[in-house]
Amino acid sequence: MKPIGSSRRTMVLAGLAAVGTLTLTACSDDGSSSNTATSAPIAPGATPVATASSTPTSPASSITAAAPTSSAAAPAPAVSAPAPGTTVKIGAAVQLPFSYGGDQGAIALTVTSIEKGDPADLASLKLDDNAKGLMPYYIHYRVTNIGNTDLSFTNxxxxxxxxxxxxxxxxxxxxxxxxxxxxxxxxxxxxxxKSADLCIPAMSPKTSRVAAVEYWDDPYTLDNGITWK
Incomplete structure (x- = not known):
């Protein structure tokens, strides 16, 4: 897994409600970051600050067990990544090599849907003024382990x-x-x-919408990965 980095990406991180502090983190290509208080000017397109509610909720992921297999499973076939810039339809599974912490494996990744949310969904989060005029969207995706490597606790x-x-x-x-x-x-x-169903939130101006999704981990780079739309 590569560290998230882009000179033009600005992400605002949300802390737990108990922290009570809103923090702006700007990621750069060299992995450095700078923190400023939310009262400082924020670049256009910056993400709203959010603080999660302290009310416990159930995990959003769901796990599906595989059918029983023999203990002497044959080696999984090698998986080749599609070419950078490949575009597929939402709902299509893409097979990808996957490494994490030195472990080499393979996954099938599927963006299953893009769900339009409601600004009221964010009521439990402590958003600053940068959230005004933005609509939440929820990117739902499924990860299936198609290799013989145990990918426990990978991300x-x-x-x-x-x-x-x-x-x-x-x-x-x-x-x-x-x-x-x-x-x-x-x-x-x-x-x-085994499969896991997960979700990542994104924001959009109300004059637009989240229309596509890009995966850009190794062997891809930001803006040159696999796109679902």
């Missing part, structure tokens, strides 16, 4: 929304739980055939 999160004009949708990064949409790591014993 597939290099996923972003694209607006109708092809530009990047602002990210809403929430530390804590957000009942409407929560990504997360795979569970323990995430072995061949």
């Amino acid at each position: 597939v999160s290099h996923i972003k929304g694209l607006l109708a004009d092809g530009t990047e949708a602002p990210d809403l990064m929430v530390f804590g739980t957000f009942a409407k949409c929560s990504d997360g790591s795979m569970p323990s014993e995430f072995t061949n055939g």
